Amino acid sequence: MSDFNTLELITDNRGFATLWLSREAKNNAFNAEMIRELIIALDQVQGDPSLRFLVLRGRGKHFSAGADLAWMQQSAELDYHTNLDDARELAELMYNLAKLKIPTLAVVQGAAYGGALGLISCCDMAIGADDAQFCLSEVRIGLAPAVISPFVVQAIGERAARRYALTAERFGGPRARELGLLAESYPAGELELQVGLWVTNLLQNSPAAMRASKDLLREVGNGALTPALRRYCENAIARIRVSAEGQEGLRAFLQKRAPSWQAQEPRS
Template sequence: MNDFATLDIALDPRGFATLWLNRPEKNNAFNAQMIRELIIALDQLQKDDSLRFLLLRGRGRHFSAGADLAWMQESANLDYNTNLGDARELGELMYNLAKFKAPTLAVVQGAAYGGALGLISCCDMAIGAEDAQFCLSEVKIGLAPAVISPFVVQAIGERHARRYALTAERFDGTRAREIGLLAECYPAADLEQHLEHWIVNLLLNSPQAMRVSKDLLREVADGELTPALRRYCENAIARIRVSAEGQEGLRAFLQKREPAWRGKPGTLSQTPQDLRAPQGESH
C-alpha cells in the first residue's frame, strides 16, 4: 500500500480492511489531495480479491466536516475548466466507491457534512452514533450538492433529499436512521461494540456470495422486469451454485458443519472472472 498523507489503511488478519480518513486536526475535511488519495487507495484495495469487506471511517471526533475551507477558497479563484476538473475528480471518487466490488460499511461519529454524505451514501451500509450530526450544507454557501446528489437520492429517496438539500437543516443519527442514510444508530459510547457485531456477522458470509450479490443488486436496480434481467438473474444463481464457495456452502449446510470461509481467510479462493457472465450474455 502507498504511504498516504491524508489516509490510513489498516488490514485486519480476519480478512477485511479499514480505510481511515486521517486529517483529524482538520476534522477530516476534504481537499484535492485527500480526494486523489482516496481514489488511489480504493483502486489498490479493489485489486485485492482476498478482501472480504471494507470499513470507511474517520479518525478523531468527526467522520468528516465536508470540504476544507482553504481548498474552497482556492476553488473560488479558479476558472470554469479547472473547477470542472475538480468536480470530475470528486465524481470519480464517488463512482469508484459506489462500484467497489466488496461490501462497504461506513461508520459515522461526530459531524458528517456536505461531501461526507456522499461517501456515506456510496457505501452499501452505514451505522453511526445517535448524536452524530449530518448536513447537506452546500446551499448555505451558495453551492449545490451536485456530484454527490445521485448517491444521496439513492440512499434516502428524492423527497428527503429535496428537504435536506434545500433547507440545509442539520439532523442527528436517529433521524439519519429513519430516512435510510444509516442502517442503525447507537449511543456514541457503544458504537465500537456494535461495530464488532457487524464485523462478526459479515465474517459469517461467503466473500464470493457477497460480491456476487452486490453485482446482482446493481443489475436489478429499479426492478424493471425485463426478459434480459430475468436471464441475468437465472444465470447468476446457476453460476454461483457450481462455484467453489457455492458448492462448499451447500455441502456445509447439508452436513450441518461450518463452511470453510469461517476458518482461515482466503480458503476456497476463486477469481472474480470465474463468476462473470459468459461472453455475449445479455444483462
C-alpha cells in the same frame, strides 16, 4: 500499500480493510490531496483479492466536515475548466466507491457534512452514533450538492433529498436511520462494540457470494421487471451454485459444519 498523508489503510488479518480519513486537525475535511489519495486507496482495495469487505471511518471526533474551506476558497479563485477538473476528480472518487466489488460499511460519528454524505451514500451500508450530525450544507455557502446528489437520492429518496439539500437542516443519527442513510443508529458509547458485531457478522458470509450479491443488486436496481433482468437473475443463481464457494456452502449446510471461509478464519 502506499503511504498516505491524509488517510490510513489498515488490513486486518481476518480479511477486511479499514480505510480511515485521517486529517483529524481539519475534522477530516476533503481537499484535493485527500480526494486523490482516496481514489488510490480504493484502487488498492479493489485489486486485493484477499479482502472480503471495506470499513470506511474517520479519525477523531468527526467522520468528516465535508470540503476543506481553504481548498474551496482556492477553487473559487480558479477558472471554470479547472473547477470542472476538480469536480471530475470528486466524481471519480464517488463512482469508484459506489462500484467497489466488495461490500462497504461506513461508520459515522460527530459531523458528516456536505460531501461526507456522498461518501456515506456510496457505501452499501452505514451505521452511526445517535448524536452524529448530518447536513447537506452546500446551499449555506452558495453551492449545490451536485456531484454527490445521485448517490444521496439513491440513499434517502428524492423527496427527502429535496428537503435537506434546499434547507441545509441538520439531522441526527435516529433521523438518518429513518431516512435510510444509516442502517442503524446507536448510543455513542456503544458504537465501537456495534462495529465489532457488524464485522463479525460479515465475516460469517461467503466472500464470493457477497461479491456476487452486490453485482446482482446493482443489476436489479429499482427492481423493474424486464425479460433481460429475468435472464440475468437466472444466470446469476446458476453461476453461484456451481462455483467453488457455492458448492462448499451447500455441502457444509448439509453436513452441519462450518464452511471453509469460517473454519479457516485466522484467530486473533
